[in-house]
Amino acid sequence: KNEVEQSPQNLTAQEGEFITINCSYSVGISALHWLQQHPGGGIVSLFMLSSGKKKHGRLIATINIQEKHSSLHITASHPRDSAVYICAVLTDSWGKLQFGAGTQVVVTP
């Protein structure tokens, strides 16, 4: 069983819609990352958070340490947001990440 679970696996939205991706984990963590992977394969780090909430442009990430749950929200979605979004948790001080399987997001015009 994967210790990091994401939902949904796939998501299709119309441009302008509000999108939420969820991540639940079953291990103790020191931080959680949200990553974005575009079709070419390159990965970009969106957020690293250990508590509360962070916002960058139209992206918002929240984490509830007690419930072992994090969400990534995309407001006013746009076709350029189409990508795979990956949740990863930092489980030790050596930088070892455990990854969710990713959520494929498609935003249609």
Add this chain to the structure above:
Amino acid sequence: DGGITQSPKYLFRKEGQNVTLSCEQNLNHDAMYWYRQDPGQGLRLIYYSQIVNDFQKGDIAEGYSVSREKKESFPLTVTSAQKNPTAFYLCASSILLAGSTDTQYFGPGTRLTVL
């Protein structure tokens, strides 16, 4: 520009051949990582290194080898002992903080296909 480079982007090899994937960073990061990505699965850690001349096995190190002779370079060799080497390989690096690490920065990846 600062960043991580991986080469080549696409690599084809015959079964039974060893192949080395390059990863170079000019970010002055201490830590470097190699991950493997397969369709429908999360990234899995192959090897990681915190300092020059030292590295540790990750979750799926069997059939792989690495070296860290220079801070900026962390090449990965996929040996013939790796049973299913066809995959997308990603290299990453990060700053080491006191008792933790910072955000990991990823390279563009190398797609290896073994024929």
